[in-house]
Amino acid sequence: MTLRTLRRLSQILFLGLFALFVCTAALRNPFLETDPFIAFTNALATHALYRGLLWSLAILIPTLFLGRFFCGWICPLGTLNHWAGNIRSVAKSGRRRIQSNRYQPWQAFKYYFLLALLAAALLGSAIGGLFDPIVLAARSLALSVLPAGSYSLAHAGPLSYLLFSPQAHFRQGFLLGLLLILILALNFRITRFWCRALCPLGALLGLVSRWSILGLEKNQDQCGDCNRCLLHCQGGDDPIPGAHWRKSECHLCMNCVADCPESGIRFRFFSRTSASATAPNLIRRKLLTGVAAGAAAVPLLRANTGLDAEPHPRRIRPPAALNERQFLARCIRCAECIRVCPTNALQPALAEAGWEGIWTPVLAPRIGYCEPACTLCGQVCPTGAIWQFTAAEKGWAGTAAHPIRLGTAFYDRGRCLPWAMATECIVCEEWCPTSPKAIYLRPAEVTDSAGNAKQIQQPYLDPERCVGCGACEFACPVKGEPAIHVTSVGESRSPTNQILLRRAPKSVDWLPDTGDAPGWTKSGETRQFDPAGLWKYIDGDAERYLRAGVRRTLTATYRYRNTVEAVVDIHLMASPAAARAFFESEPAVGSRPVPLDDAARTYGQSLTFRRAAFFVRLVAYQDTPQTAPALLSLARAIDSRLTATNAITES
């Protein structure tokens, strides 16, 4: 087996592996993790020792010995370019083909470009990721080629059964596909133009390869000047006799070795050929220009609006994304998060994140919403722009004190069916995934267009609970512009992109502990309910409390000397007047007043009292001679607790 055959097998193998990682959700793409250019970019941009630097040694160390083997044997975009370059074209026929594979001075452009991108990284922008070949291939395949393939399969009649997932749609999918096609089409003119002239990773590896110990040996005596070694040369590295072989350009494709009819070309370690140029041919002035261009690019990009000034309201980042500056320093636009998003909610940005943020991920709630239990974007992000969060840290399904917020939803009451058209609709509330729900309903009497009075439920949003997942906007049945839309304001990652709201009310426990009342043991945990979730505790009766303006309800069970079990409910009403009205609305038949707080009555087996804005109910399950006095002692302990806390003044 020749080295060329081995190289071909390697290309097929690695391209297959790459495709597998692109097609498989939840698998971190090791090609991205080990990409040295990404590693350097992130290390410079974050000014930190980046984990990827270690992994990139898997590429860099072999490059030190072998040269740019990665470009010829592994790089998936290189392989695609290689295959495209093999397609016959008029521009590369006959002598022009040989001429096109000679080294050209413009091939040095990629080094200046690399320096420009690294300079931009040093100033805090990972925009260089846009041009990384691995990133480019991953992004193009995921956002353009695969969706197009899904569409084709879905419309391929019997073959449609092969389609195991619904087709995703991505903004700019066409543009990204066109860009890939353009890069591949350039091969019709010049073989691997991208790799020779533009690729920053190729340039980096070219710089490192100057120390490689593997070199080309040309046997001038055997050469018949047939130039066949140039026919399929991938790097434009001049393997022909009489010219300097350019180590930093060679992809080790082994075509020259295989094509030489005289077997006059071979690679060997520590070769002693004198006709080679180990370092790229760079001009200092151009190097400085490259650095200056990169250094100027970042301030220029940030002179634009969209980052600090006038951030786009739809710049809704994935959950656990770092704050915007750190995010831009890490996000390489690989689209891994966009690819794995199960609801198709993440989309490549165009204008939402400013010029610098092009193709970074943003949530598009009209297309999809952020699934509460999903953590895939964090799992696959190769650079930590989205940290590896857990569902518990996301905190949407439970009662996490500080859930990750992507933004906040706002109603457009001019379009909302219950508000604008007296039509029943509770879809947004149904879809709201938080617990308790951020969207709650209030009954209202409205008049329809025919003048009929009708009772419907109108939705409201509690911004303290909204996490900006976009489910409400996604599900809103109002076509066109939705009646509810999510903006990034309130996102957890930004201390400034906030509206003046009090988040996470202070946790209080007005219920006495064991021993606070003689003989009483607290036998269950305190459960707390807000108005929207009160129905979970007292379904059916909750409305009575809601009408009275209940703000919060706490409940717990107690046991008195193993003879009486009781449940205590403390309701904080909107005002002392509301508590009084509620207290007085309950029938007093069969009760007698007891001296406690503002007003209290006992029914023997139960006791109710009010204090300021609190309404308290104690209910015992056993009717014993001790029940009534025991309940009274527990009520007094509750009263002491309510007095001791500053809850009353708070209310």
Add this chain to the structure above:
Amino acid sequence: MGMGTQAGITRRNLLCAGLGGAVALRAAAPEKSRVVIASDPALRATFASPESARVLKLLDRAVQSFYAADSPLAAWKKIARPNEVVGLKVNCLSGRGAATSTVLVEAIGERLQQAGIPARNIVVWDRLNSDLESAGFQPASRKDRIRCLGNDSAGYGMDLAVFGSAGSLLSNTLTKTCDAVINLPVLKDHGIAGVTLALKNVFGAIHNPNKYHVNAGNPYIADVNMFPAIRQKIRLTICDAISAQYEGGPSYMPQWSWSFNGLLVARDPVALDYTGWQILERKRAEKGFKSLRDLHREPLYIATAADSAHRLGTNDPQRIDLVKV
């Protein structure tokens, strides 16, 4: 004289007349909905738990009477076949005191097993495991014994059931696990819907009961009962009226509870609800409380359930065959 001109009774005319008369008679006298009220005044004199043996006897009496069977066992065998999974839809939301009695549920479980239904095919269920626990049931999912499941652990299906103004996801326990359901509500007042009995108890089978309390639950309660899985699977309602509550429901309010010491059994949920409502109204009047109509919480959903759009049963006292045993 030819046959064609003979003006007399032909065999065809006779049969037609007879058939027509039978149909007319059937239409004129529709079958009554039987509601059995079984009571045992000595069952529960105080707020202590009722005695198991007495509850079992009361239950037997009620079910045997309802099915007019020769023996209690024969009656129980009419409810479900041995290979069927029977769900017992209890009412636990308000916790002990205002929930379906565990003693009654144990008695039903015992009789079902004697009727040939293995323990593994009996499922006690309600909305939440925590609700079940608060009412004294122990959630259990082992399949070799009677299961006790909240919908929060069994989950809800993905198919939206829709009727009228109601649209809900249904409990997997109802739709996937159970072949038949015995509805076990409690006789009690409801602060919004007026009363909560057989019709209202199915709110524990849907994922969004909080949506349907608007307008005193009318027409939502009737609409939810029209969901095919609910309408078709509920074979019998046994309303726990051992302890009943005439005010302050559905939460447990001991000051407005009393020992009714009985059970209401019916297949027609509307007839049972109407009967139970009247019992509660009488008790309210006796205790000096205003009627539900005066308080603007008359359970209008009962009439809606009986209307021509629903036909879930009858709320016409003339068409209710009330049997007291």
